[in-house]
Amino acid sequence: MTGTRERWAAYAERIATVSPSYAAWARSVDDDLVALLDAVPEQQRQPELVFAVARRLGADPVDPGSLRALGREARPALVTALTTATVQANDPRRLGPVVPVLQALAAAGAQVGDPRPLGLVDAGAAAGLCSVPDRVTLDHRGPDGVVRVHTAVAEPSVHLTVEASGTVPEPTTTPIRIGARVALDPEPIDLAEPGAFDRLVEAVPPEATDRTALMREAARATLAVPPVRIRGVLPGDLDRALDALPDGVRPVVLTTGTLVYVPGPDRQRVVDRLAERGVHWVALERTGILRGVAATLPDDVDATDPDAFATVSLDGVALAVCDPFGVRVRWFRRPGA
Structure with a gap:
């Protein structure tokens, strides 16, 4: 089964030409953030869902390190929000x-x-x-x-x-x-x-x-x-x-x-x-x-x-x-x- 890191790496490659900022966010995932994501239901780990929640909690997609920072500084709030998040871009x-x-x-x-x-x-x-x-x-x-x-x-x-x-x-x-x-x-x-x-x-x-x-x-x-x-x-x-x-x-x-x-x-x-x-x-x-x-x-x-x-x-x-x-x-x- 493909792990969280591999799925996010594939997403980064797919989105790079459309959104360099989201690609950078996806590539910024470290061991701590992977562990956080693995603590929520699998269907809640979709990158754009995570990014929407992160932006709602104050992370700036222009800053590649802001996602990791949010995971360190607001871990309980991020896990709680991800567990119940239903954000869809509805494209x-x-x-x-x-x-x-x-x-x-x-x-x-x-x-x-x-x-x-x-x-x-x-x-x-x-x-x-x-x-x-x-x-x-x-x-x-x-x-x-x-x-x-x-x-x-x-x-x-x-x-x-x-x-x-x-x-x-x-x-x-x-x-x-x-x-x-x-x-x-x-x-x-x-x-x-x-x-x-x-x-x-x-x-x-x-x-x-x-x-x-x-x-x-x-x-x-x-x-x-x-x-x-x-x-x-x-x-x-x-x-x-x-x-x-x-x-x-x-x-x-x-x-x-x-x-x-x-x-x-x-x-x-x-x-x-x-x-x-x-x-x-x-x-x-x-x-x-x-x-x-x-x-x-x-x-x-x-x-x-x-x-x-x-x-x-x-x-x-x-x-x-x-x-x-x-x-x-x-x-x-x-x-x-």
Whole structure:
């Protein structure tokens, strides 16, 4: 099993070109900090989660030594905060790979004469920035140029461009229609509250000003169609979230970088309960953490490849792999095919 130091070294290499400050923080981990991290649940040791908590406690990412200093000087507070932390950056770029999947579900309903809109449960929603796939205008950039895949149904909206390769989904004119949105999270963020957006971007590297700007656009779109917020966790509160959807919608559960924060044995319980409920499940999760999904990957997918960091799947079947941010996607199955 890969240890904490090795995982953080791999993260530093992956993030270096995006955020030198976060890469330096990750490389600053010493034996004392490793021991501290090993004292918290494994799913709570994700670097950006740790960095968000550290920044909240006063560590400055511009100072590479400030993370070690925090570990020495505020060890009990850091351990306590990490044990209960639920910070997610909720990056709306992750919608890029899942919009075609949700669009395929919408088109499939139209083809069989089912007029119901989708009822979306965004599990691990944070502030719900990924609860607005219908408000995404998506372009695919490939060898033959740029192709418009989906047009936002209303404003305010978010414009995303994805580098798409492989068996790329065919563009359709079917819009994603969402009749209800439920945001399930241990600590859901209400963007209408003062300071909520600042809390949301705690995990974003300080250099990533474009990412923060995109999140601000997504926040405006989310405020226009706010989800019903439910405080809860997977798998225990999945049924409660699904039951909060009204009649007259087609239930779909969306997880985007959520299950890495769910303890290992509970991940399969989530998958099993989704199957028992008979609802669609669209996922963008780290490659390899779900055994059933991993078994449907092509043999040539290497989970250590940065461009195969995450797997896009529908109902447990892998459709594509992508980089951590969802901006480079290699498709090998068309959703709905």
